[in-house]
Amino acid sequence: MKHFYVINGPNLNRLGKREPTVYGKETLEDLEAYVSTKAEALGCKVTCFQSNIEGEIVNWIHQAEDEQAAGILLNPAAFTHYSYAIREAISSVAVPVIEIHLSNVHAREPFRHQSVTAAVTKGQIVGFGFRGYELALRALLEEE
Numbered sequence: 001m002k003h004f005y006v007i008n009g010p011n012l013n014r015l016g017k018r019e020p021t022v023y024g025k026e027t028l029e030d031l032e033a034y035v036s037t038k039a040e041a042l043g044c045k046v047t048c049f050q051s052n053i054e055g056e057i058v059n060w061i062h063q064a065e066d067e068q069a070a071g072i073l074l075n076p077a078a079f080t081h082y083s084y085a086i087r088e089a090i091s092s093v094a095v096p097v098i099e100i101h102l103s104n105v106h107a108r109e110p111f112r113h114q115s116v117t118a119a120v121t122k123g124q125i126v127g128f129g130f131r132g133y134e135l136a137l138r139a140l141l142e143e144e
């Protein structure tokens with residue numbers, strides 16, 4: 001059974017409380033349950049991670065390759081906009097990565113329009129809320 005990593009970055013542990021008009025009222029726990037349920041229905045499994053610490057995200061990206069994960073669903077959150085360490089971690093593994101943003105970053109502040117990570121991913125899904133994670137899973141499953 002294919003195994004995917006789901007990695008959520010900084011402040012996403014505050015989902016539900018954090019800017020609910022932008023990110024909604026559902027929590028990180030709800031998001032992880034949503035992705036796990038979708039994965040089960042699609043015949044694959046996910047392991048979910050969240051951290052506010054850049055280096056932990058870097059380590060999990062490396063670990064995904066070591067554990068032969070079939071892909072990574074990555075929401076780098078604010079790190080998207082400036083983390084060369086996360087970009088280079090993505091480049092350092094052969095595991096396909098899809099970048100996800102809950103909100104439509106292009107309709108928000110200018111600093112969110114740039115992603116330093118997207119160019120080294122398979123692609124980016126933005127603006128579809130939780131559904132973006134399901135779309136990413138489907139895309140990765142259809143890859144091979």
Ligand code: DQA
Nearest residue numbers: 011075077078101102103112
């Ligand atoms: C986000 C968008 C980022 O700009 C922001 O820093 C986040 C969340 C999203 O999922 O919409 O923390 O990645």
